[in-house]
Structures are given as structure tokens and as C-alpha cells.
Amino acid sequence: MCLATPAEVVEVEGMQATVDVHGTRREVNVAFLDDVQVGDYVLLHAGFAIRKWTAEDVAAYEEIMKDL
Amino acid sequence: MKSTQEHLQKIREYASGLDRSLTFMEVCGTHTMAAFRTGLRSLLPSNVNLVSGPGCPVCVTVDQYIDEAMALAAKPDVIVATFGDMVRVPGTGGSLQQARSQGADVRVVYSPSDALDLARKCPDRDVVFLGVGFETTAPAVAWTVKCAAEENIDNYSVLGAHKRVLPAMQALVQDGEVNLDGFMCPGHVSVIIGSQAYEPLARQQGMPCVVTGFEAFDMAEGLGMLLQQVREGRTEAENQYTRAVTPEGNPAAKSMLDEVFRHDDVAWRGLGTIPDSGLSIRDEYARCDARRRWPDLDLPERREEQGCRCGEVLRGLRSPDACPLFGKACTPSNPVGPCMVSTEGTCAAHYHYGGAQDAVSVQSASASQAERGSAG
Numbered sequence: 001m002c003l004a005t006p007a008e009v010v011e012v013e014g015m016q017a018t019v020d021v022h023g024t025r026r027e028v029n030v031a032f033l034d035d036v037q038v039g040d041y042v043l044l045h046a047g048f049a050i051r052k053w054t055a056e057d058v059a060a061y062e063e064i065m066k067d068l
Numbered sequence: 069m070k071s072t073q074e075h076l077q078k079i080r081e082y083a084s085g086l087d088r089s090l091t092f093m094e095v096c097g098t099h100t101m102a103a104f105r106t107g108l109r110s111l112l113p114s115n116v117n118l119v120s121g122p123g124c125p126v127c128v129t130v131d132q133y134i135d136e137a138m139a140l141a142a143k144p145d146v147i148v149a150t151f152g153d154m155v156r157v158p159g160t161g162g163s164l165q166q167a168r169s170q171g172a173d174v175r176v177v178y179s180p181s182d183a184l185d186l187a188r189k190c191p192d193r194d195v196v197f198l199g200v201g202f203e204t205t206a207p208a209v210a211w212t213v214k215c216a217a218e219e220n221i222d223n224y225s226v227l228g229a230h231k232r233v234l235p236a237m238q239a240l241v242q243d244g245e246v247n248l249d250g251f252m253c254p255g256h257v258s259v260i261i262g263s264q265a266y267e268p269l270a271r272q273q274g275m276p277c278v279v280t281g282f283e284a285f286d287m288a289e290g291l292g293m294l295l296q297q298v299r300e301g302r303t304e305a306e307n308q309y310t311r312a313v314t315p316e317g318n319p320a321a322k323s324m325l326d327e328v329f330r331h332d333d334v335a336w337r338g339l340g341t342i343p344d345s346g347l348s349i350r351d352e353y354a355r356c357d358a359r360r361r362w363p364d365l366d367l368p369e370r371r372e373e374q375g376c377r378c379g380e381v382l383r384g385l386r387s388p389d390a391c392p393l394f395g396k397a398c399t400p401s402n403p404v405g406p407c408m409v410s411t412e413g414t415c416a417a418h419y420h421y422g423g424a425q426d427a428v429s430v431q432s433a434s435a436s437q438a439e440r441g442s443a444g
Binding site: 003004029031032033034043045046047048050051053056057060061063064065067 | 069071072098151178179180181182201204205207208211256259260283285286310311312318320321324
């Protein structure tokens with residue numbers, strides 16, 4: 001139940017954003033994050049973005065996925 | 069950056085120098101599934117045991133909650149909205165899935181905000197969202213409660229069973245029934261509460277804690293960090309999952325939790341009532357509290373569970389395959405207990421991926437306990 005998925009922000013309008021999750025567009029709530037911009041990566045849980053990833057976070061994630 | 073293989077090698081090196089077995093508990097259903105799915109369990113040395121704790125929110129929810137949800141679903145003007153995991157959990161009078169087949173309006177939603185939207189779209193019906201989950205989920209539910217109050221959406225309410233992970237971990241250590249050498253702390257709960265939340269558990273209760281992510285790499289590194297703490301005699305709250313978790317967590321989500329919920333003593337399946345472990349809706353938002361809206365629900369008389377050992381499984385005391393019902397009377401298609409229902413339940417994980425490994429680990433955990441008892 002505590003699954004969370006990384007997603008790229010493609011559009012922001014107030015507290016709502018559209019994100020791309022592995023090619024699928026989804027509307028999410030970004031009320032718990034400051035200053036979400038198009039191009040940011042966020043971690044999603046139950047329709048809410050709960051963490052914004054820095055460029056270093058994204059790089060670390062990509063490195064880990066390569067290791068798999 | 070080291071590879072998964074290098075982390076596993078480090079675990080093997082540390083383990084070979086041990087004079088006893090070590091038992092670590094993962095307190096997140098997603099870790100439980102990932103440990104099986106990635107094959108990590110089968111790669112661990114025989115003296116390093118990973119047991120599952122009370123980390124699946126559906127599994128630790130008591131029967132009475134399902135009975136309350138069933139009583140609400142029986143009301144013709146009520147729509148029950150829930151995450152998918154809850155619909156198959158059997159209560160005293162059956163499951164929500166069975167209620168739906170008999171005409172109850174039970175809808176599975178992806179997000180609590182979908183349930184709030186449903187209330188906006190159906191002003192003549194009462195929408196009750198089943199608020200089950202730890203601190204990862206509870207802020208989203210809190211947001212819908214606050215939003216409903218601000219917008220005067222008076223046909224939306226929450227039947228709350230939100231819980232805080234840390235008090236349960238502290239209660240397990242204090243209880244001493246299962247002897248642990250450290251916790252693999254839940255990664256996504258920690259995104260909200262922050263890695264420093266585990267400081268009291270580490271410093272005051274002497275329990276190594278490592279917040280850990282969910283890939284094989286993360287879990288191998290996290291276990292290596294736990295072993296290193298034991299080897300060096302440290303008991304600290306460390307963070308392996310730095311790409312998602314900060315020491316302080318998510319301040320906006322934490323403040324939303326504080327605004328809508330207060331800490332409360334609540335019952336956990338298998339663990340009893342744990343002080344301050346629940347999140348109950350504050351008086352200011354009473355209108356959104358389904359229990360206060362329907363204070364006199366007609367609940368069935370509770371029956372004793374016959375043979376189900378979910379309670380002991382949730383405390384890390386019993387491996388699922390040591391339950392007399394496992395794989396026989398209790399299967400994913402016909403679950404008796406919630407640990408078999410939830411996709412993150414320990415019993416479901418054992419059923420799908422095979423559980424011989426963990427049967428060994430629980431026995432070794434007892435051996436480890438005995439060794440430490442004699443060592444003082």
C-alpha cells in the first residue's frame with residue numbers, strides 16, 4: 001500500500017499537475033510540494049506527489065536501475 | 069556507487085565474522101514483497117534473517133473496522149469508496165466484495181481525491197472513504213477532509229483507521245517477544261516523517277535503524293548498513309534511501325497531518341492497543357468523521373477466529389507456513405486472514421513466492437534469542 005512511483009511533471013496548474021508515468025499521463029495533486037515545475041521528477045503515492053527529486057536523485061535512480 | 073553484488077558480498081563478509089545469528093525486521097509490506105520478488109531473501113547468509121513486521125496497513129486493521137465499513141455499505145444512501153486491497157478482507161459478516169455482489173455501492177478508487185470528486189458528483193449520496201494506511205497515505209486523506217470542510221461538501225466523510233508506524237515498532241521492542249537486531253525502516257512512510265523520527269528507537273531503545281528503499285540494490289545496501297551498525301556496536305537512525313528521504317521528511321504533509329488528525333490509542337490486529345499509534349480526526353473536522361456521523365452502527369457480534377495466525381505473523385513470531393490454515397483453508401482466492409488478502413501481506417507473499425526460507429529464519433530467530441539470553 002505504501003508503493004510510490006517516480007513520474008515526470010509535464011504540466012502544472014495550481015495544486016494540480018499532469019505527470020508522465022512510464023508513458024501514461026495522470027492528474028496528480030502537488031499540494032505537499034513547493035515550486036513544482038515542468039520537467040521535475042516527483043514521487044507519487046495515491047494520487048499525490050510526496051517528494052520532488054533533485055537532478056542527483058534522478059541520476060542515482062537511473063544508476064540503480066542500470067545495475068538491475 | 070557500489071553494485072548490488074558488492075553490497076551482498078559485504079553482507080556475506082560481515083555475516084561470516086558473526087558468532088551468532090542476527091534477525092532484522094522489515095516494517096513495510098512493500099519491502100516484504102520486494103524481498104521475495106527480487107530474490108534477496110534467498111541470497112542472504114543463513115545467519116542473517118529478515119522477518120516481516122506489522123507493515124501492511126490492511127493486515128493490521130482489526131475485524132471491527134471491516135464490520136463498520138460493511139454496516140455503512142448496507143445503507144442505501146451510502147457509497148463506500150476504498151483502495152482495492154480492502155474489498156476482499158473478510159469481516160464478521162463477510163467482505164465488501166460480497167456486499168457489492170448483493171447490491172451495496174462499493175467503489176474502488178486510486179486516490180482519496182477521487183472519493184472527494186465522487187462526493188461532488190453525487191450530492192444526493194453520502195460518500196464514505198475508508199481511510200486505511202500509514203503516514204504515507206494519511207496526508208492525502210487529511211487533504212480531502214480539509215478540502216471538504218473548506219468547500220462545505222457535507223456528503224463526504226472518512227471512516228478512519230490510519231496508523232503511525234513508529235509506536236508499533238517501539239511497542240514490539242518494548243514487548244521483547246521477538247528479539248530483533250535492527251529495523252529496516254519503511255522508505256515511503258519516511259518520505260513523510262523523515263529519517264530522524266527513528267532517533268528515539270535507535271538511541272533510547274538501542275535498536276539499529278536504517279531507512280531503506282525498495283530496489284534490490286537499496287535493500288542489499290540497507291541490510292549491509294544494519295550489519296555494520298551491529299558489528300561496530302552502534303545504534304543509530306541511518307538513511308540509505310537518500311534519494312527520497314530527508315532527515316526532516318515532508319513538512320507540508322506533516323503539517324497537514326497535524327491539522328486534521330490527533331494522536332490516539334488504537335487497536336492493531338495482533339498487537340493490541342498501542343498508545344498514540346492512531347490518527348483520529350480532530351473535533352474541528354467532526355463533520356467529516358464517519359463514526360461521528362453514524363454513531364450507532366448496527367455491528368454484528370464478534371466471533372473468534374478459528375485457527376488464523378495473522379496476529380503472530382504480524383509480530384514476526386510465526387512464519388505463514390507454520391499456520392495450520394496456510395495454503396489449505398486460507399489461500400489468496402479464499403483468504404481467511406488479511407495477511408493473505410493484501411498483495412503486500414506476508415502470507416500472500418509466501419504463497420506466491422514460496423516460504424521455506426522464512427520458516428528457517430523464524431526458527432533461527434529463536435535460536436538467536438537463546439544465544440543472546442545466555443550471553444547476557
